[in-house]
Amino acid sequence: MTDETIDDIMDATYCALCKHGYAELTMQDIAAESTKSKGTLHYHFEGKGDLLESFLEYLLDDFEERTETVPGETSVERLHEFLDELLTPSDAESADEFRTAILEIKAQSPYNAAYRERLTEFDRALRDRIATIVADGLESGEFRDDVDPDETADFLVTVFHGAQTRATAVDRSPERTRRYVHEYIDDVLRADGASGGDGVSTNRDHTEAGE
Amino acid sequence: MTDETIDDIMDATYCALCKHGYAELTMQDIAAESTKSKGTLHYHFEGKGDLLESFLEYLLDDFEERTETVPGETSVERLHEFLDELLTPSDAESADEFRTAILEIKAQSPYNAAYRERLTEFDRALRDRIATIVADGLESGEFRDDVDPDETADFLVTVFHGAQTRATAVDRSPERTRRYVHEYIDDVLRADGASGGDGVSTNRDHTEAGE
Structure with missing residues (x-):
């Protein structure tokens, strides 16, 4: 995945989580917030759990980068x-x-x-x-x-x-x-x-x- | 409901929650921990949400009673x-x-x-x-x-x-x-x-x- 694709999917995940919450969230919901298709999401991630795991990792990286200097x-x-x-x-x-x-x-x-x-x-x-x-x-x-x-x-x-x-x-x-x-x-x-x-x-x- | 029935159902709810967690919990799970049947539970409560609402109320009453004197x-x-x-x-x-x-x-x-x-x-x-x-x-x-x-x-x-x-x-x-x-x-x-x-x-x- 290019960095751009990752950013796009992670932004979409953020939006979809805010809109639908965790329990109700589907890959379709994330695709709807993304420029990528549901097929593309499934190509990169096994499912919602796998995608969310990457999302948590992405959040952590982002946090560490943002707080490197306070x-x-x-x-x-x-x-x-x-x-x-x-x-x-x-x-x-x-x-x-x-x-x-x-x-x-x-x-x-x-x-x-x-x-x-x-x-x-x-x-x-x-x-x-x-x-x-x-x-x-x-x-x-x-x-x-x-x-x-x-x-x-x-x-x-x-x-x-x-x-x-x-x-x-x-x-x-x-x-x-x-x-x-x-x-x-x-x-x-x-x-x-x-x-x-x-x-x-x-x-x-x-x-x-x-x- | 008698106090005894309430205590029985609430204890069963506690056990079922511990065993199955909230998301997976069913009325059948609660009945399985109780001396009452699933039918009896449904007679008293509309469903899982209604029963859990009563359970939270029961917890609060219990808490208030237990902590009346510290x-x-x-x-x-x-x-x-x-x-x-x-x-x-x-x-x-x-x-x-x-x-x-x-x-x-x-x-x-x-x-x-x-x-x-x-x-x-x-x-x-x-x-x-x-x-x-x-x-x-x-x-x-x-x-x-x-x-x-x-x-x-x-x-x-x-x-x-x-x-x-x-x-x-x-x-x-x-x-x-x-x-x-x-x-x-x-x-x-x-x-x-x-x-x-x-x-x-x-x-x-x-x-x-x-x-």
Whole structure:
């Protein structure tokens, strides 16, 4: 497959997942969003499961590429920025639908070793990115010296999963979690944070954001 | 329906969900776990969706009853105890399977108003229980006076959802989250917590627990 064909099919898969969800998705639905025929899809992929496995792999590659460098002057800024992007992705329009489809795939994980493997890689990539930023911030003295990068990253990934699940299951905006996470970074992790005395409140502009 | 019949059908639903998962579940599967016939099930419930809706309601009632009084001398102890039970339920044997089935139902929430309503009630009940314990602890001076009970409860519910999702999606034990949550209570929420100087480490025995 050319890169162009791959991009076309993966974009179509994204659109079809948003429109139909995971359970109802058919190869025909994906073909309908693509410039390729259903025959072409079947030529490249054994079926929906196989195609979705490649889609998850594609998402991971895309994620790793996009987050190779996180903008920000300091590690604290980079950590805020990274979690911001995770919790409120810039393409918000289809975010709800896509989040639902991904949750369906997560729920399939115990029944599907290939999905589980891809999701585990993604989880690890997420943790690694966060742990690296935290470790950098420790080295530069921005974070409290008793902060453990791996443990902190693991906790933040759990919070991320929780925000995603709650947004789908009970329609609670991840925006609210975003505020907590910013507070957590500033008040619990930062060396000059609220442990100095002024509690878990924060004066960052992020906390002003609505729900 | 007598209470006995309800209990019987709900227990059967629990077992069938653990065994077959949500997507594959049939009324026949539930009948097979029950002393009742498939005909009896259909007499009481329109179908799988209707029965599962009642099952979610039953779970909520059971949860509310079980957590009406949380053991513990102090609010801090009660909060630890409550989150312990949430994150590592005493009936651990079928916990994985049941967690998977519930995640499947959460992923169905955007497509099913009745499920969404039940899940939202459950989410609210969870938050209310935690917020009440935190508010009690504030009143008794156990928690830092800038802790907001509702915000804290909301955050902890998100962490709970995250632990459940990650356990299913990438096979990560909720036990690890349990440790963080205990540290969070002791170091961030407690009036005499680590903000006094010794960082986010903790000497609670909970932290000794393996993954």
